[in-house]
Amino acid sequence: MPKNVIVIGAGFGGLGCAKTFADAKDSSGVAVTVIDAKSWFTIGGTWQYAWAGRVDTSSTTWDLSKCGAQFPGVSMLLDTDVASLDLEGKKVVLGDGTALEYDHLVLSPGVVGDPSSVPGMDATLDMYSHDSIERQRADVQDIVANATAGETQTLLVAIGAVPYKCPVAPFEAAFIADDVIRRAGVRDKVDIVVTAPVAWPLPDPAKEVFVRLFEEKNVRFLPEKTVVSIEGGVKASFADGDAIAASKIWSVYPQRAPDFVKATGACNPRGFVPVNIATNGVEGSDGVYCIGDCCGIAVGGKPHPKAGEFAWQMGEMVAHEIMRTEGYEHSRLGACIAECGAGAGVLVAPDYTQCVKDPEGGKPSCAIQDRKTDGEAAKLDWVNKYIRNIFGEGGRRFEPAAAA
Ligand SMILES: Cc1cc2nc3c(=O)[nH]c(=O)nc-3n(C[C@H](O)[C@H](O)[C@H](O)COP(=O)(O)OP(=O)(O)OC[C@H]3O[C@@H](n4cnc5c(N)ncnc54)[C@H](O)[C@@H]3O)c2cc1C
Incomplete structure (x- = not known):
């Protein structure tokens, strides 16, 4: 049997x-x-x-x-x-x-994303839910419309707890929002902020390149900010007593x-x-x-x-x-590409193969590639590799239109 x-x-x-x-x-x-x-x-x-x-x-x-x-x-x-x-x-x-x-x-x-430990977080957008895509699109459009009308706007990307899946995704969301808002010509009216409850949520070797990108794109990264409550879906309070009043909040709900x-x-x-x-x-x-x-x-x-x-x-x-x-030889090599807009991206590739082979003594490593011209192309290749694996050569390829 x-x-x-x-x-x-x-x-x-x-x-x-x-x-x-x-x-x-x-x-x-x-x-x-x-x-x-x-x-x-x-x-x-x-x-x-x-x-x-x-x-x-x-x-x-x-x-x-x-x-x-x-x-x-x-x-x-x-x-x-x-x-x-x-x-x-x-x-x-x-x-x-x-x-x-x-x-x-x-x-x-x-x-599952579970916002119950942070009062008020459930009123904010859960950026790890497929159901949030339409709201996220509407949020960006609202920010652009309000900024075009002369209002100062703040987009807050708030990481609720670690660990969470795809650690680069909140940074990527900030960079893509930056790109869309920049193309609309109103970036000077919009403050983009990312908060994390820890000093640094990615593998350490990724820090240098992301810190440079934050500066280049005028994205403010605020470490060690634990969200304790959110009022009215737009005002985040942190454990250190600070608060940020935002126009829109995209949260990474605590996951379990x-x-x-x-x-x-x-x-x-x-x-x-x-x-x-x-x-x-x-x-x-x-x-x-x-x-x-x-x-x-x-x-x-x-x-x-x-x-x-x-x-x-x-x-x-x-x-x-x-x-x-x-x-069978196991390989545990990750590949997360954080797109940065305008075709650029950063590949973060943590390697845990040695840790699987030797759980007591093996150490992880992490390679970083700053792909200034082909980051998006590498991401699309990655996506389409999985579509081929799962749906075969006839599977529908993922081919987004060029950024307008
Ligand atoms: C915005 C975003 C960007 C990301 N970007 C990347 C990236 O660039 N690179 C990367 O490597 N990863 C990325 N990830 C992370 C990646 O999607 C996850 O790490 C991965 O999907 C985890 O796989 P999994 O099998 O554990 O869970 P999932 O892929 O979430 O699959 C779980 C499945 O279980 C099913 N299920 C749950 N409960 C039940 C139940 N009670 N009964 C029956 N079925 C059930 C669900 O329907 C689902 O289909 C990203 C994630 C998000 C949200």
């Missing part, structure tokens, strides 16, 4: 795992089922093209019912909500009450594992599932793995960054672990 593998989540991690089973020379020992509450895939790195007016929001999603040819032998249960987990009984319970038994369970449900995972008691106090970096196994739960944004890994006292590239690679590693693939 093949072993039942259930993968929860058809995002980066779940699909990376499922694709590895599908591509394996011999996966006859496993029957793989992927479950997702949605029937579409999205890449967060495409959203800014939508709110900047370069593509329709609908172009940032892809229909998962069309990816079957790339995943031979994998069953996909789409539009299917997981309601609860029975880790002792090795069962996944669906929203309609159906219980599915597993031998191996791979949790890749991502995270979804409720059905939290209910198992497997989460750490910060709300993520702690796992072993070398296996992504969940301690005390036989056959259970947690990958991607939902898992919590500390390396040298700092959180392992959360990113699509890492989620996909964790999925690959777990699939090989389950199949006991001989000679």
